[in-house]
Amino acid sequence: xxxxxxxxxxxxxxxxxxxxxxxxxxxxxxxxxxxxxxxxxxxxxxxxxxxxxxxxxxxxxxxxxxxxxxxxxxxxxxxxxxxxxxxxxxxxxxxxxxxxxxxxxxxxxxxxxxxxxxxxxxxxxxxxxxxxxxxxxxxxxxxxxxxxxxxxxxxxxxxxxxxxxxxxxxxxxxxxxxxxxxxxxxxxxxxxxxxxxxxxxxxxxxxxxxxxxxxxxxxxxxxxxxxxxxxxxxxxxxxxxxxxxxxxxxxxxxxxxxxxxxxxxxxxxxxxxxxxxxxxxxxxxxxxxxxxxxxxxxxxxxxxxxxxxxxxxxxxxxxxxxxxxxxxxxxxxxxxxxxxxxxxxxxxxxxxxxxxxxxxxxxxxxxxxxxxxxxxxxxxxxxxxxxxxxxxxxxxxxxxxxxxxxxxxxxxxxxxxxxxxxxx
Amino acid sequence: xxxxxxxxxxxxxxxxxxxxxxxxxxxxxxxxxxxxxxxxxxxxxxxxxxxxxxxxxxxxxxxxxxxxx
Numbered sequence: 088x089x090x091x092x093x094x095x096x097x098x099x100x101x102x103x104x105x106x107x108x109x110x111x112x113x114x115x116x117x118x119x120x121x122x123x124x125x126x127x128x129x130x131x132x133x134x135x136x137x138x139x140x141x142x143x144x145x146x147x148x149x150x151x152x153x154x155x156x157x158x159x160x161x162x163x164x165x166x167x168x169x170x171x172x173x174x175x176x177x178x179x180x181x182x183x184x185x186x187x188x189x190x191x192x193x194x195x196x197x198x199x200x201x202x203x204x205x206x207x208x209x210x211x212x213x214x215x216x217x218x219x220x221x222x223x224x225x226x227x228x229x230x231x232x233x234x235x236x237x238x239x240x241x242x243x244x245x246x247x248x249x250x251x252x253x254x255x256x257x258x259x260x261x262x263x264x265x266x267x268x269x270x271x272x273x274x275x276x277x278x279x280x281x282x283x284x285x286x287x288x289x290x291x292x293x294x295x296x297x298x299x300x301x302x303x304x305x306x307x308x309x310x311x312x313x314x315x316x317x318x319x320x321x322x323x324x325x326x327x328x329x330x331x332x333x334x335x336x337x338x339x340x341x342x343x344x345x346x347x348x349x350x351x352x353x354x355x356x357x358x359x360x361x362x363x364x365x366x367x368x369x370x371x372x373x374x375x376x377x378x379x380x381x382x383x384x385x386x387x388x389x390x391x392x393x394x395x396x397x398x399x400x401x402x403x404x405x406x407x408x409x410x411x412x413x414x415x416x417x418x419x420x421x422x423x424x425x426x427x428x429x430x431x432x433x434x435x436x437x438x439x440x441x442x443x444x445x446x447x448x449x450x451x452x453x454x455x456x457x458x459x460x461x462x463x464x465x466x467x468x469x470x471x472x473x474x475x476x477x478x479x480x481x482x483x484x485x486x487x488x489x490x491x492x493x494x495x496x497x498x499x500x501x502x503x504x505x506x507x508x509x510x511x
Numbered sequence: 512x513x514x515x516x517x518x519x520x521x522x523x524x525x526x527x528x529x530x531x532x533x534x535x536x537x538x539x540x541x542x543x544x545x546x547x548x549x550x551x552x553x554x555x556x557x558x559x560x561x562x563x564x565x566x567x568x569x570x571x572x573x574x575x576x577x578x579x580x
Contacts, residue, residue, distance in 0.1 A: 257515050258518070259514050260515070261515075264566070269565070278563065281561075285561075286560050286561060287555070287556055287557075287558055287560065287561050289561045289562050289563075289564070290561060290562075290564070291564050291565070292563070292564065292565045292566065292579055293565075294565065312566060312568050312574065313566070316566060316574045320513075388556065391556060395518075395521075395553055395556070398521045398522060398525045398545075399545075399549050401525040402524060402525045402528050402541075402542060402545045402546070402549070403542075404528075404529075405525070405527075405528025405529045405530075405542075406528055406539065406541075406542035409533065409535055409538040409539075410538075
């Protein structure tokens with residue numbers, strides 16, 4: 088405190104305002120120049136007083152945590168928050184300047200038990216003591232829960248928490264994007280798990296701040312980059328464990344919306360024991376740790392190779408079965424065909440033989456060959472009976488080797504002579 | 512054709528061939544396609560080692576992959 092106002096060494100420290108008088112008790116006689124406010128003549132203005140009080144108070148109290156119940160909470164349109172913290176017997180006015188509100192997860196509700204960190208001071212315009220709050224926590228992490236709940240409700244209203252939105256992770260990713268701090272333990276864990284499970288998978292690191300005030304914007308930028316790039320099969324976004332504040336970026340609404348908007352399936356990987364983050368609710372898959380995320384993202388290479396082998400064998404067996412079936416069909420058809428052909432030929436041959444036999448048996452030439460003769464009239468007709476003959480009629484005898492012209496000398500009806508035909 | 516698509520198509524083909532309700536021509540055509548995809552997928556898995564890169568956005572908005580140390 089000393090020297091802050093110190094134009095004059097005599098007024099070195101505020102609490103010693105009157106010490107310079109050298110005597111306690113009654114105002115000293117003006118035997119030398121009176122200190123400001125020491126006499127009616129040196130009375131100070133109200134503003135001087137409140138300013139002095141403010142400086143004294145601020146000098147006496149370092150920034151500290153206080154505890155109390157919130158009442159009369161007011162969000163002013165200038166962005167500042169006003170409320171009173173009280174307990175059974177006392178109260179103090181509090182203010183949160185608008186620039187500090189961003190560091191507080193959510194506005195407290197009246198009646199909430201909170202711990203506020205800040206500076207005790209004086210509000211000169213009213214001559215009132217006030218506590219300037221820079222950070223705040225509620226009993227049972229009430230503020231975090233409230234902030235979470237508010238964000239969750241807004242996302243839910245927009246349908247972003249609908250389980251039906253969740254996409255299946257690719258079963259066989261070749262390129263895994265990892266959004267995290269480039270020098271965090273999370274990246275190391277993810278990298279080693281992926282490499283152990285499947286060393287052929289590409290890992291694309293997308294560096295982002297994962298804690299602090301720049302983290303939300305940094306995470307959103309990284310997510311947008313991956314979304315624009317589109318060359319990854321799956322994206323892991325996360326960080327290792329940390330305090331509630333460390334993980335807070337993963338409860339950021341903008342980050343949640345960027346995850347939801349990512350065209351590539353997302354895995355949230357925020358190392359935390361307590362409960363889920365908003366990022367977990369929005370991501371397609373939630374992993375409890377970065378290592379678990381890597382396991383969820385990448386199947387083991389050996390299993391993949393084995394699965395390929397199984398597919399190959401199934402295909403081959405199926406194709407072979409089909410070919411065997413076709414071959415059997417073909418053989419059966421060929422057998423049928425040759426049997427039919429054979430039968431058909433045999434049938435024809437049998438008929439031919441039959442006909443040939445008959446033709447042969449009926450041939451008159453055969454008879455002639457055996458020495459018989461056929462009588463034929465001049466008109467060529469065979470003369471098979473004595474009645475076809477008349478004495479003096481000319482006819483011909485057809486023999487095996489020629490024809491004899493003859494004339495009937497006499498006709499003798501009656502049965503054939505006993506051995507007449509056998510004119511061999 | 513991505514590895515994922517190759518695998519999915521392979522699974523379809525294996526299932527279809529396994530059902531054996533195809534004509535011989537269909538079976539053989541599928542088998543041929545399956546063998547090609549199987550080969551492509553196996554090659555992808557047998558490549559030496561996955562790369563580790565860092566994705567960088569340049570001032571002009573171009574996106575670049577750089578080898579990570």
